[in-house]
Amino acid sequence: MTRHRKIDHPDNDNRLDSMAQGVLGKPVDRLEGPLKVSGLATYASEARPSGMAHGVLVRATITKGRVVGIDRQAALALPGVMTVITDPRMVRYPAQGMAGKGPKAGPDVVDYHGQPIALVVAEGFEQARHAAKALRITYEEEPAPTDPDTVTPEVPDAKQKAQGDLDAAIRDAAFSVDCTYTTPTLMAVAMEPHAAIAEWDGDRVTVRAALQMLASDRKQLADALGVGPEQVRLLAPYVGGGFGSKLGIAPEAVAAAIAAKELGVPVSVALTRMQEFDITHRRSESRQRVLLAAGADGVLTGIGHEALVSNLPDSPFSEPVTQATPFTYQAAHRRIAHRIARVHRSCAGSVRAPGEAIGVTVFEAALDELAEAAGIDPVELRLRNIPDREPGTGRPYSVNRLGDCLREGAHRFGWNQRRAPKERLEGEWFIGMGMAAAVRVNMLIESRARVTLTEDGAKVETDMTDIGTGTYTILRQIAAEMLGLPVDLVEVHLGDTDFPPAAGSGGSFGAASSGTSVYLACEDIRARIAERMGCTDAELRLQDGRASFRNDTRELRELLAGEVLVAEGHVEPGDAEKQARQATWGAHFAEVAVSRHTGEVRVRRMLGVFACGRILNEKTARSQCLGGMTFGIGMALTEGVEHDPRTGHIVNRDLAGYHLPSHADVPEQDVVFLPDRDGFAGPMQAKGIGELGICGAGGAVLNAIYNACGVRVRDLPATPDKVMP
Amino acid sequence: MQTELFINGRVHRLDADARVTLLDALRHHLGLTGTKKGCDHGQCGACTVLVDGRRVNACLTLACMCDGAEITTIEGLGEPGALSPLQSAFIAHDGFQCGYCTPGQICSATAMMDEIAAGWPSHATEDLNAPVRPSPEEIRERMSGNLCRCACYPNIVDAIMEVQG
């Protein structure tokens, strides 16, 4: 039986609050924890089917042009080498998330330096790695632009928005700011590199892969291989982080499947860390101009946010930098501009919170400049500019908790201890505090799950993934809550396209979307139990394996009498998402120390206060936010790709050159969730959480640097050379 | 190339290419995939294992260099139902999300606690003449070779402090 619901209206029944088991929202340990801490959770590259061969991708050493010849003799003569593959179906870069078809194929055409052009397969990994270097490749090179600042950018009409007269507002303003920030290319850098192991059985291929969204990935891979989706099975029970980099299929999965077919043996292809930098999606660099006009009271009259980003010619994605700008603050005069430079750097795509991650960060830094210019406290400035309804459209907000987050955060952080720049000096260290708002759009995506209830407990099955987000655990909690079972009696099986297709992990929509599908399936099962108890669902109480209605309490075992109840839940977004502006809200606070001698910045403490609907698991939700906040530290202080100005190639393509925050860079961090419910998000009133923590976090750090030492860094990251007071 | 490895208390005889790293020996040849490959360049710590009790990056160590060595991998520290105190503390404090850096973090922390107990100083040690006291600062400094992109750092420090405390 399928219980389907389209979310056409806000659902404010809060059914979950009247359930009896009391496990949802609780800080329950991760279901798969014991496997992960003992090394038994198996990731993409960790199967060893017998006869498996190893493939290593070979990358182009030109920026643009054609491969006109590959001399394979030397490579094929090496021990263990089985084949060199240059199949025209091999893809040049990854698919964008949720794309319905495979990415651009044809490895003989080179679009960027580092693009895969061939696969060398050998019996042993070391043999393949060595042979990959022995190919002699000749190219026909074409000149190609690689620097976004040197080309005339595209200006897509649909992405330009204006209202009123921003220039006049700036002219007439009591206080105004016109500043330009730049952010570098950033990488997701999930700790597990992309990998795939493909194995054919007749005309069906099974691929163990590092992917976030199996239902759409399956279609992409089928399209790329020229087979039907039903011939492709994807397995991704554990995924070692994604952050957007594993949304769509990538070259290794296609190459592994092609090689496995050709050779008739299973083939494993794993990207090296350097290939990961070269081949997987990057977050576009950006140049952002922010214009702000305000009256003497700090109330905004004008907002401008103009962004220049880049991508390959024809790529449909461009970093939606200004996504949250139109609905976060009010102002009568507004201008949003979006320009795309077409350059031959690697393909740009979604990386954790595409848009807001860098857009909110920069906008919040610019607001700090306005607060300074107007002599108004930064928290107060924001509080004065929170709209009642969505500017431009006049729609209501589903919920807007920005003000609450700001106030709660300021109070908890001790914001009133903040001093003027350079006023707090401890030894060699200037100490400063900064803050920023956090905003991220909220989405629901179609999702399905199957729930099976037997005498022994329940089982959830869906092709949803857990990329560290806590999916296993929250789906277990939802089913346990709805069906009145201790969590231990609920199994969860994910990451297999043989299960009902789910939303996948991306855009922070995974938990609410797949969670709602489990909720709906359980609702269906509850209705059938209620019928047996002679009551309605609302009157039914399920707890600890027992059903009760008034004085009648019966064991589920007795009610089921050996029968197995199976239901599928199917949720789809509907009109509710059009009726109101849905977003998640928060506030970041950071304290930093800046060395007056070296310009080194140390983050000393950080607080994030968030409101994102119902929290499904306090423990895993908090960890998601810690992760986002730490991405913000990296963005503010250390992370940035250097492109070779001649070729566009990523120069610092390893973890020694691209600096992720490490243990020593991350101080005490506090996360606070405000109690929140958002009926527009569906019957669970739960919203996304995985990306909110990164939105604005880096801005709080940048603003704290200014407050510490009086240096405004507008070219990220704020490395010591730029901070040196 | 013939190599004899004593891994988690068992003898393994490996006949492999001389270029095989200890990491690939574990993952590709011996079915011990608990040890992870994050960079293969000694830059992330995901491959940390204990060789004769000391933490090393298995990706920077050739398997043939370990002939006769005692190696402990994450699988040897504990298993579901019989986890080590540190493994349990990682679960309780949510010291991981995706779990990919986790075996390396746990192996690294296991050896690091011994290093502190043995009095090895670090950049964060304040008094070089007194016994080293475990503290969040010591742990952050000493664990900085183990990157976690999910960024469970505060939780990892809490987990280690609980066991070390």
Ligand code: FES
């Ligand atoms: S895999 Fe060995 S340090 Fe990264």
Ligand code: FES
């Ligand atoms: S838990 Fe994902 S990298 Fe550490």
